[in-house]
Amino acid sequence: MSEKLWRKNLINIEPYVAGEQPKNDKIIKLNANENPYPPSSKVKAILEGKTIAELRKYPSADASVLRAALAERVGLKSENVFCGNGSDDVLATAFRAFFNSDKPILYPDITYSFYPVWCELLKIPYKTKSVDDDFVINIEDFKEPNGGVVIPNPNAPTSLGVGEKFIRELLENNQDSIVIIDEAYVDFGRYSCVELVKEYDNLVVTQTFSKSRSLAGMRVGMAFASAELISYMQAVKDSYNSYPLDQIAIETAVASLSDEDYFKATVEKVKATRDRTAEKMREMGFNVLDSETNFLFAQHEKLSAKEIFTYLRENGIFVRYFNKPRIDNFLRITIGTDEEMELMLEKLSEICK
Amino acid sequence: MSEKLWRKNLINIEPYVAGEQPKNDKIIKLNANENPYPPSSKVKAILEGKTIAELRKYPSADASVLRAALAERVGLKSENVFCGNGSDDVLATAFRAFFNSDKPILYPDITYSFYPVWCELLKIPYKTKSVDDDFVINIEDFKEPNGGVVIPNPNAPTSLGVGEKFIRELLENNQDSIVIIDEAYVDFGRYSCVELVKEYDNLVVTQTFSKSRSLAGMRVGMAFASAELISYMQAVKDSYNSYPLDQIAIETAVASLSDEDYFKATVEKVKATRDRTAEKMREMGFNVLDSETNFLFAQHEKLSAKEIFTYLRENGIFVRYFNKPRIDNFLRITIGTDEEMELMLEKLSEICK
Structure with missing residues (x-):
């Protein structure tokens, strides 16, 4: 291409490459950590009952109904909740709002591959800390001066989680920075630190409707933090895109929250399938990490x-x-239905023979 | 508040303040440039017919179905179309992708109030050019060296549009920078420059489903440009949030596009009400600009x-x-239904007496 001068003004970035999305419906898709079960039937009721005339109006700029429902569920206030267009949008907003130090932010070397992408885009210095050979995060690595800390709990793609002791030790040793705990998979795990938002005003906890609530298609994520930190996230959002959540995303998310029984039943089903699958894979000679995802x-x-x-x-x-x-x-294998996992195990047993 | 050290890492920004959103349904809301008519009934059919099981999956990362439908409508290819979470998301993505020069970008002094907000957030130098006393943009002001140009056509809040001659002269004189024409209101105006994307590889045209298509509640915006520029916008998106459009936003937008008759009829109704209202206001002693919005x-x-x-x-x-x-x-008055405008005119005549 000819060297037109405007090309000098183009951004210089390496884009994140998402997992392959096969279009063939016959494929068993265990590559994107989607939930094998549909969302709550209350979501269907929302869509069917929707008065479309309302869609002509802008949605609530701060998703107030959803924030109130989330706050109630976790025992916080609306002012402690931020909602965004998927937890990627929420995390990117938090990175921009909170990581403005000359010191590097710290996160594990084996983790969600979007963290370095946001650091590049937003020009945030960072340093990764090696997990050990069993992929365990070493708390000692996160006790040095830093510009912020991000720990996914449970971690991806390792599937390993940490408990309250780890998180408290992390917070006690990082009182001068903002600590983000990325809980995308927490509903399948053992410990969420959302409660600690009441104790630590420098803690940000992010979660999503994409995994445990089967709403990846609706792009809804959230953060819990002190009112002060949430106000900064709102300010960043309002400087970028005032209405990241559309009206139907807000309403389907609220509907999902209103169906706690279905949510719990689905999560339990996925966990049971997960543990059975892991057991059978171990019998075939696999080293399967103890998944909390x-x-x-x-x-x-x-x-x-x-x-x-x-x-x-x-x-x-x-x-x-x-x-x-x-x-x-290593392979990262999403938990599908029992039937899908049986087929997968069958194929694994063929190749392992 | 005590001076905790982590506060030093908080971002320093002035958030954009959106228009007031009254919650009382009885209020006549003519302050947000929303469409008074509902979206196409095909949107209703999409919601009612939706198989919610699909929502468990991530949506198309590049909204391919919607891009294809938009490309067909304007006579371009999918590779010339970018879709985002409202045209604010699209514009912010374009600002980041294309305005990376040390030279200031140029835009009119009276214009969409989000431009300076993005410049502050993204650290883009900028210079505003005064419109004249009749709010007309002077083409001569946009012939100096710059890092990019943004012109809304029609402009907001002035409601004034420019024609092909202006846009061509602008492009001919800015071959070294990227030129964004923000066409949020273009369907109510006289001239869209989308066709010129075929001639000028440094032209980006943005539009939205929020105004003429009555879908502000669904947050769908788009850009048309050369395949090269679109690929940069996709790269920025993929470095920030891979899935900005949820599945239902994509499908409702496609449904809206499939109902061209309803779209045209709605736009004509709004324009007729607008022109009648302007006429009556002039009779009351108002100076009403010739609106193309x-x-x-x-x-x-x-x-x-x-x-x-x-x-x-x-x-x-x-x-x-x-x-x-x-x-x-000045006042900016959104065109509502005929009934709403009659009530508004009645109140105006009371105060003008």
Whole structure:
């Protein structure tokens, strides 16, 4: 291409590459950590009962109805809740609002691959801390001066979680920075630190409707924090896009929250399938990490991850393979329905023979 | 508050303040440039027919179905179309992707109040160019070296549009920068420059479903540009939030596009009401600019804008008053239904007596 002068003004970035999204409906899709079950039937009722005339108006700029419902559920106030267009939007907003130090922010080396992407985009200095050979995060690594801390709990793609003791120790040792705990998968885990928002005014906890509530298609994420920190997130949002959540996203999310029984039942089903699948994979010679999420992170004692990935793919089963240092012999397998997992296990047993 | 050290890392910004959103349903809301008519009934059909099980999956990351429908409508290719979470998200993405020069970007002094907000947030140098006393943009002002140009056509809140000659002259004189034409209100105007995307590879045209298509509640905006520029916008999006449009936003937007007759009829109704209202206001002593939008920008020969604003408000009619230099004696009045405008005119005639 000719060197037109305007090209000098184009941004210089490396975009994040999302997981493959096969379009064939026959494929068993275990590569995006989506929930195998539909959202609550109350979501259907919302769509069917919707008066579309209302859609001509702008939605609530701060999703006030949803914030109130979330606040009530976790025992906080609306002023402690921020909602955004998926937890990616929420996390990116938090990075921009809170990570403005010359010191690097800290997060684990094996973690959600969007963190370095936001740091590049927003010009935030960062330093990664190596998890150990069993992918465990070492609390000692997060006791040095920093410009902020991000810990996903449970972590992805490792599937491992930490408990209250770890989080408290982290907070006690980071009183001069803002600490983000990314709880995208927490409903499948053992411990959410949302309660600690009442004790620590520098803690931000992010969650999502995409996994445990089967609403990835609606893009709703949230953060819980002190009123002061939430006001900064609102200010950043209002400087970028005042209405990130559309009216129907707000209403379907509220409907989902109103159906706690269905939510709990779905989460329990996924966890039961997960634990059964892990057990059977271990019998086939897999090292399967103790998952607190809706996916398994596993490597085989003899076969390479790439080999298994390719075999599954040829058989119409998509899982996630990361061609990255330290984890290039692992597979990340989303928990599907029992039926889907049986088919997957069958294919694994064929290749493991 | 005690000076905790983490406060030093908080972002320093002045948030954008959106128009007042009264919660009382009885109020006549003519302050947010929303469409008084509902979206196409095809939107209703989408919601009623929706299989909610699909919502458990992530939406298309690039809204491919919607991009294809938009491309077909304007005679371009999908690769020339970008979709985002409202045109604010689209514009902010374009600002970040394209305005990375040390030279200031240029835009009119009286214009959409979000431009300076994005410049502050994204640290983009900018220079405003004064419109004349009749709020007309002077093309000569946009012939100096710059880091980019943004012109809303029609402009807001002035309601004035420019034609093809102006846009071509602007492009011919700005071949070294990227030129954004913000066409949020274009469907109520006389000229869209979307066609020129085929001729100028440095042109970006943004539009929205919020005004002419009555879908402000769904947050859908789009940009048209050369495939090269669109690829940069996609890269910025993928570095921030891969899935800005939820599944239902995508589908309702596609449904709206499929109902061209309803779209045209609604736009014509708004324009007819607008022209009638302007005429009656002129008879009452208002200077009403020749609107090419779904709102009127007007000042009275004797009464102050603030006085009229307050009187209307006391009577349950909300219009927009900007307490800003040069326009602090003008009102921006959104075109409602004929019935709403009659009531508004009645109140105006009372205060004008």
